[in-house]
Amino acid sequence: MNALVDERPGDSASVYTIAVRALCEFGARRGDLDLRFTPAPSAREGIAGHAWVRSQRGAGYQAEVALDGEYRHLRVRGRADGYDPARNRLEEIKTYRGELRRMPENHRHLHWAQALTYAHLMCRQRGLARIEVALVYLDIGTQRETVLAETHDAADLRLRFEALCASFLAWSEQELAHRARRDAALAQLQFPYPGFRPGQRPLAVAVYNAARKGLCLGAQAPTGIGKTIGTLFPLLKAMPAQGLDKIYFLTAKTPGRAPALQALQRIAAAQAAPGALRVLELQARDKACEHPDKACHGESCPLAQGFYDRLPAARAEALHGAQLDRPALRAVAARHQVCPYYLGQDLMRWCDVAVGDFNYYFDLHAPLYRLAQDHEWRVGVLVDEAHNLLDRARGMYTAQLHRSQLSAARREAPAEARSALDAVARRWSALVADQAQAYETRDELPEALIAALQRAVGVLSDDQEANPRSADGALLRFYFDALHFLQMAELYDRAHSVLDTSLAEAPAAGGARGLSTLCIRNLIPAPFLAERYAAAHTCTLFSATLAPWNYYVDTLGLPAQAAWAGVESPFKAEQLQVYVARHISTRYKHRRASLAPMAQLVAQQYRARPGNYLAFASSFDYLGQLADMFRQLHPDIPVWVQAPSMNEAERHAFLENFTEHGSGIGFAVLGGAFAEGVDLPGRRLIGAFVATLGLPQINPVNEEIMRRMDAAFGRGYDYAYLYPGLRKVVQAAGRVIRGQDDRGVLYLIDDRYERSEVRELLPQWWRVASMDRLATDGGA
Structure with a gap:
């Protein structure tokens, strides 16, 4: 739903509540999609801009005026940016660059439509008879x-x-009917299998x-118990009673979307009213684009x-389909000749469940988060493979600039922009x-350097509007990249991030200072992520x-009142024989010596x-x-090897x-990619x-992470090296046992x-044995 559904006081008829912005975007947008006058200022810049405009007004000026009104079963509400009673002038403030x-x-x-709606x-x-309406840019x-x-006159x-x-x-009547049908179906929803797998029920109860x-x-639950459907089902079941508008199912990697979509298909098939749940798969712009050269x-x-102009018909057709995965969405877009x-x-x-990457809710410009805030949605969030969120969030809130990129940009820049880029280069060199x-x-x-970069971005923004360039240009x-760097500079705080500079080589080795990197590097994303949890009615992180x-509470910023569920493994120790090959050291200095013994170990077990x-x-x-060593020593055994990228x-x-x-x-x-999120049941593996131990590489960045983690939480080595390493080990080991048999x-x-x-740190259900050589029976 695009709004809240209420009951009229003293009346049983439903009311569709919609924000002014949403109403205008639906009814007043027309013509071409045009991104030339973008990107807009950051959220913080926009807030500062609004505050600056208000500071220029008189003492009686009123800011953020809450307004609402009704028309038939619609309740329209929002906040007008400003109103000057002395002048009887309502202002709609828009910040921009260029x-x-x-x-x-x-x-x-669209801006006028918003302003005039607020004016009414x-x-x-x-009780005004007329009013002055102003767009303030x-x-x-x-x-x-x-x-x-x-x-304008009030009439x-x-x-x-x-x-x-x-x-x-x-449209609102259709949406009200859809919401009623959806909630009625979900209230009667039954688990789409004859019974829960061992471990699934306690997980589902915790989510509900x-x-x-x-x-x-x-929630920590073992691999192979069906965590995807074990979290989706109870949250869908809770949706009507909790008044949830949306559910977001977020994944770390593209392959993670498929199990969620399959689970939702299974759940939808079990509904009393098929098609009552709208599911949308979100995809990256570069993968969805039909004309990447334009x-x-x-x-x-x-x-x-x-x-x-063509969007309304495309939208109407799309929402007739219950599940809009990538192929379905592309087909609808092609029929209506709109961008998918x-x-x-x-x-x-308009969807009920959105399935997409972490960044759609947790990124700095996350669209699902922004929409939930703008429309005051009540949302439930499911974060699959949540152990990946730390590294992914660090990347979202990190900004890098490479000197080589600046040089390449200068070669493409028009004459009027080169001087601005040269000023950046001089400050960088200094x-x-x-x-x-x-x-x-x-x-x-x-x-x-920040000031020089801001001036350069302004010049490049003007140039981009006048001469749009392909996104693949330097x-x-x-x-x-410069815009993102400036946005992270606004949010910079040594409590969670560090500014670092890297040279291609150490100065003593004669490295060229021109090949340098400037980075605002996020180390602790907790302050950024905490805002996202607070914006959701409920959020479940599971893995x-x-x-x-405590490691995830500290680094991911989970609230103090967060609940915790640890689901015991349904698997028995005798299902997995675990051996520690303590006679082989894989420390970096022993790597070459470890190759032959490891190859022998693998071959003997095989x-x-x-x-x-x-x-x-x-x-x-x-x-x-x-x-290579294994192929050399055992050429008769089939081998396949993961390649980079x-x-x-x-x-x-x-x-x-x-x-x-098969065998090999x-x-x-x-x-x-093959160490987690991969299901190879039975004899497939x-x-x-x-x-x-999977420990991160010792390098200056990881050493800085260790120092900062130690200062913040007192567990520097564990937080920077041991916990991330053992997490990868347990994930990889989890590929072996996927079912009860x-x-x-x-x-x-x-x-x-x-x-x-x-x-x-290893799973408690494992029974670990030590060995100095391979057992003659081949272990398993």
Whole structure:
């Protein structure tokens, strides 16, 4: 739903409550999709701009005036940016960058629709006969105001308002009916299988109770019990009673969307009213784009031309289908000749369940989070494989600039932009001129460089509006990277981030200072993520590896009142034989010496019990050496090896080797695409070998993370190295036992697995045996 559904006081008829912005976006957008007058200022810049405009007004000026009004069964509400009682003037404030004259006309049309809607609500609320209405455009760079003002009679504003509402009435009636049908179906929803798997029921109960109490929940549950449907089902069941508008199912990687979509199909098939639940798969813009060689405006892309004129029909057809996965969405978009990506963006407003990547809710510009805030939705969030959120969130709130990118951008830049980029280059050179080490951290942001970067972004913004360029050009890439850097500079705080500079080589080695990198690096994303949890009615983070709990509470910013559920494994110790190969050291200095013994270990187990195995190493370099040694010593045993940057088809081909009756060794990287989220039940996988503890590489960045974690939480080594490493080990090992009938063997290769602090991080149901050589019976 795009609004809240209430009951009228003293009346049983439903009321559809919609925000002013949402109403205008539905009824007043027209013409082309046009992204030339973007990107807009950041949220913080916009807030600061609004505050600056208000500071220029008189003492009686009223800011953020709450307004609402009704038309038939519609309740329209919002907050007017400002009202001056002395002048009887209502103001709608818009911040921007660049040249205002280049703003597309349909943008201005939408802004007027919003302003005039607020003006009607103001007249209605205060009994005004007429009012002055002003669009106030503020240039963020120059703090220059442009004011467009008109005076309107209240009667005329009422007619405009009613016409706008009338254009939405039929749609709102359809949406009210959909909501009622959806909630009735979910209230009667039955679990779509004859029974719960062992471990599924306690997980489902924990998720349901968290939704009922409006809590954030962390849930650790073993691989193979069906966590996807075990979390989706109870949250859907809770949806009607808790008044949830949306459910967001968020995944760390693209393959994670498929199990969620399949589970939702299964649940939908079990409903008494098939098709009552609208499910939308979200996809990245670069993967959805049909014309990657064209810019996003009507003069370049045929799917942008007249986009808003064709959108209503496309939207209506799309919502007739219950599940809009990528192929279905693309087919609808093709029939109506609209952009599939931006059709999907619009459908976020009307779906019940959205399945997409973490970034759709947790990123700095996350659309699902923004929409939930704008429309005051009550949302439930499910975070799958939540152990990945720490590294992903660090990336979301990190910004890097490479000197080579600046040089490449300058070569493409027009003459008027080169001087601005040259000023950035000079400030950059001055910053690293005295750098003594290849990597250094700094206490303060380089204000002179930031100021030069802000000026350059302003010049490039003007140029981009006048001369739109392809997104794959160096100039535009640098422009967007610089914007992100400036946004993170606004949010910079040494409590959660660090500013560092890196040279390609240490100065003593003669490294060129021109090949440097400037980075605002997030180390503790907790303050950013905490806002996202607070915005949701309930949020469940679940994974097979979410321990120790305090590590995730601290680094991910989970609220103090968050609940915790630890689901015991349904698997028995005799299902998985676990051996520690303590006679092999995989420490970096012992890597070469470890290759032959490991190859022998893998081969002996394979010959004792032929079948499919996975052998994990900590890096592609180590993996390649091990695979080469294995091929050299055992050329008769089938082998397939993970390569860096495999595409979706190549990953699929790798997994196709694991057949029910096949045999061979798959070599893969620990923590990579085949170490988690991969389901190979039965005899498709009967064993795994894990070399090393998976500890992150010792380098200056990880050492800085250790220092900061120690300062913040007192557990620097554990938080920076031990916990992330053992998490990867347990995830990889979890590929072996996927069901109640599975049997397999696991070898943990390194003597450090004998240590008590390591053993206590391994699953409790494992029965671990130590070995100095391979048992003659082949272990399994």
